[in-house]
Amino acid sequence: xxxxxxxNEGPYQHQASDSAYQFVTAALAAGHEVMRVFFYHxxxxxxxxxxxxxxxxxxxxxxxxxLADEHKLDLVLCVAACQRRGLVDEGEMKRxxxxxxxxxxxxxxxxxxxxxxxxxxxxxxxxxxD
Numbered sequence: 001x002x003x004x005x006x007x008n009e010g011p012y013q014h015q016a017s018d019s020a021y022q023f024v025t026a027a028l029a030a031g032h033e034v035m036r037v038f039f040y041h042x043x044x045x046x047x048x049x050x051x052x053x054x055x056x057x058x059x060x061x062x063x064x065x066x067l068a069d070e071h072k073l074d075l076v077l078c079v080a081a082c083q084r085r086g087l088v089d090e091g092e093m094k095r096x097x098x099x100x101x102x103x104x105x106x107x108x109x110x111x112x113x114x115x116x117x118x119x120x121x122x123x124x125x126x127x128x129x130d
Contacts, residue, residue, distance in 0.1 A: 003027055004118035005037045009129030010045035011060035012053070016129030017046050021063055023126065028071055036074040036118040037064075039107075043129060044081045047107035061104050068106030075107045076114045 005024060009016035024034050039046050051061045068075050077087065086102075089109045093101040103109065119125045 002033045002035055002121065002123045004035050004122035004125045006115065006118075006125060006127040007037065007039050007043040007046065007129060008041045008127065010042040011051065013042070014129055017043070017060050017064075018058070020126075020128040021060070021067070023128070024067065024073070028067075034071070034073055035122055036076060036114065038076045038078070038115045038118060039081075040078045040115065041081055041129075042085070044077045044085055044087055047075065047077045047082075047104050048087055048102050049104035050102050051104075065104050065106040073106070077103065077107055077109045078115070079109045079111050082109055 005020055007017055007020045011017045020037070024037065027034055046061055046064060048061065051059070053059050064075060067073060079092075082088065082092070088096065088098050088101050089103040090101045092098070092109060
């Protein structure tokens with residue numbers, strides 16, 4: 001089965017990202033294809049490389065980055081949600097005259113068209129968070 005996943009909540013204020021990560025991990029282990037994970041609203045905060053949780057806590061961003069690297073997952077952050085929350089990649093950094101970028105490895109910024117495409121092409125679009 002071809003799956004797409006939508007995550008609407010940030011990494012530490014809600015269970016959505018943890019649940020989505022566990023779902024994607026289990027789906028991949030069961031042989032399903034995960035064509036895209038789209039982060040929207042506060043969910044884009046999962047993609048900042050500046051997250052530094054306490055050492056005894058889980059590092060959600062690092063988990064997503066490692067999973068993307070291992071399985072060649074497409075982790076997409078909504079560009080409008082990123083702009084509202086101060087997340088920029090190198091292209092947005094230059095375009096908006098910022099002095100740094102903060103997108104973690106394995107993530108990329110793109111528009112809502114990526115979510116629409118995932119919803120059309122996937123057999124199921126599974127949503128986590130409000």
